[in-house]
């Protein structure tokens with residue numbers, strides 16, 4: 001992983017060189033957040049904590065996308081985290097880009113623009129918690145929160161093929177033969193949920 005400290009120190013000295021003071025900032029690598037590139041928190045007393053997504057710091061990644069984000073966050077610190085992405089923050093971003101035309105300080109940046117295309121799909125996927133697949137045609141059904149469907153998918157059928165839905169993870173473990181056996185068993189049990197013992201019977205075949 002690239003050194004966040006080193007890149008941050010470069011960014012700070014570049015900002016200082018054009019008269020932008022950032023205050024007392026500490027940096028952390030955020031290994032969890034998938035939806036956010038960076039974040040700046042005011043800790044009080046002129047101190048700030050900036051976290052930067054590990055996704056921007058991968059070995060072999062370009063430096064510029066990471067520095068754009070680091071500067072974006074440093075400008076929040078410079079502004080006391082007061083003006084959001086308007087007012088003084090926007091003015092400072094314009095000053096930076098005038099002095100250093102290689103930078104592109106935006107309010108928000110898509111994964112594609114950061115050169116992280118795969119993760120973009122993953123980020124979208126993370127908004128969903130429940131994944132099912134139709135045993136008949138493989139169509140995926142996704143839900144962000146629990147619904148009548150997620151509680152008992154066997155009360156429903158696929159609109160495309162009238163097949164039965166199972167958890168996507170289970171689906172991926174099944175052979176084509178097991179899929180059709182399971183579908184037959186589920187149709188017989190519907191609209192009641194498939195019992196664990198019935199599922200086991202099918203999987204043992």
Ligand SMILES: [Zn+2]
Pocket residue numbers: 072073076084085107
């Ligand atoms: Zn921001």
Ligand SMILES: [Zn+2]
Pocket residue numbers: 134135136137138139158159160161162163
């Ligand atoms: Zn289907």
